[in-house]
Amino acid sequence: MSMVTITNLVKRYGSLVALDHLNLEIEEGEIYGLLGPNGSGKTTAINCMLAILKYDKGSIRIMDKEMKPDCYEVKRNIGVVMQNVAVFEQMSVWENIDYFCGLYIRDKKRRQELVEEAIQFVGLEDFRKMRPKKLSGGLLRRLNIACGIAHKPKLIIMDEPTVAVDPQSRNKILEGILELNRQGTTIIYTSHYMEEVEQICTRIAIMDHGQVLATGTKEELKSMIKTGETITIEAVALSEEQLAQMGELPHVFQVTYEEQVLKLRLSGAKHNLVRILHYLEEKDIAFGRVFSELPTLNDVFLEITGKELRD
């Protein structure tokens, strides 16, 4: 069953086209990653989904209903974790979660249970009475998440929830997201950290300039590109002739040499590394450390757009 269907969505800010005929299909039970550099239109797409931003053209259907600002029934089943921490500074951790949960759940007793569960879920048991000001960056992010998920929504939209978070808290947050998904929640997760998206998302859409460039599982996305392997070698003083010869080796389709680091992109095939090392020995070329990497989402992005994801 489709949880979110976005068709030909267009959003303009004057002459700037933020979303350019965006199409998305998100199935129930997925962790759907929206991956793209800053300014690619991820947050705009989310704001349109949440009906807090008007769009110029297209349609958004969530849980089989056309999404509009007054679709409170649909909104009741959506949880939002904002990019910035959106809590009241003058309320305690407990009061904040209770307040935002109260925007969905009226029954006080039920709400208390949910707030308690959310506090335990994000590991803020020892900080119930603390004000946000006294929490560290990681704990604040966890509070931000607890405020968005306490009412147990069917769909959670997370807009870069791990920005500026220490590795320990990041892992805790990612584990939490996986756990929510195991409990049956559909999650839309935006990030420009490809490692995170690779780690948790079941399907990924790569966005740039308000468009979806490619979509699929991480394996599907990687199989779309030519790069099957990237080999990096620290080598001193390679001649133009040697670089040209290496470019002629089987499966090598790109050779770059900068600051004594040789980078070879090869299409997927066995024994690529052995073949390269054999060539270096044969030509008596001195070399240092050698790395072989399978393609990443950055490679996918690089090949599709011609630029790095983190540019």
Place this chain on the structure above:
Amino acid sequence: MIVFKGFLILVKRNLEIGFLYLAIFMTICIMVQLMTKGEGMNQFQEESLKIAVIDRDGGRLSESIKEYLGEKHQLVNLEDDKTVIQENLFYRNIFYVVTIPEDFEQKYLKEGERLKTTKVPGTFSAYYIDQQIDAFLNEVRILKSGGFSTEEAIKEAMRIGKLDTEVTMIDKNGHGGQMAPHAYLFQFLPYLFLAVLCYIIGFVMIAYRKEDVRRRILCSSVSLRTQNAGLVAGYVVVGVVFWFICMLLPMILYRKEFLQDHNLPYYLLNSFVMVLVALSISFIVGVLVEKETIVSAATNVISLGMCFVCGVFVSMSMLSEGVRKAAHFLPVYWYETVNEIVGNNVQFTAAQSAAVWGGIGIQMIFAVFFLSVGLVASKYKARE
């Protein structure tokens, strides 16, 4: 309900400043009451100051000025030395020095030369002595030009100067011609209303208007109408509770006198309408001010500025005509106008009654106007 509850939690977190203002206000009221012992003014007495007369002329007129001032004030003998004079003024041993130059009598009677005076800066009473000297010298000159000899003119002016004037205070409200004591408290209330409400509501509104919090609330399943209703309910409850607490002050301080005041309903109504005005102004503060650090500054500018211009701290009769005209465009002026009429009279004439109801009506219009401005600004900001 949750929006309303959240509003009250945030109000609770900002209550300290409200209590602080209340405590300061109450302390000042009690001090004023203890100083006046709760009595109105029932007698009039001329003020007597320590002054010095430096006589370089030594003529009949200068002697008579000395004698005339000596009867009204305490004369202190001083050397004719600038340093000595300045020192005595600095240490407040004297408040006023008048120097009579050589040949003053001739110069004054022929050319109208003025006397050189030195006074402690900012002393009100010193200007009063200026008037006394001017009055005495004018008397002498007029009499002289009317055919009196200099001696006769001086003698007559001295006689007139000694005459006592009977002062009768018109008592229209049983407080010796003064406003009722609790009316003074009501005179200061607008400052308390504006300061406390702008501060508390300003902080609450900033918390609610933070972009991300606002977005999170907008994403929720609570309709915009319910959210606004919750906020309005919060405003009303805060306003009513605060007004009620403020009304306890005169009840505690003046008890029966206040409760049995014939004009009690007017005091209550006028102050309640002022609370509505303060709430509407606080709404604008909450909408326009985006940083907590600016709330205090904005609150002080609004509350102190409006109260100084509109006769809260200084009686309106002391303000210049221009300031009073400008104050017409501020709601506190109309509150003070009503309070002055209510505090000074037991029964109103038709004109006074019209002024009271007109004043209350104008305050209501101000409240609606400020609320509308706030709503427009809020809508504009939301679009941004």
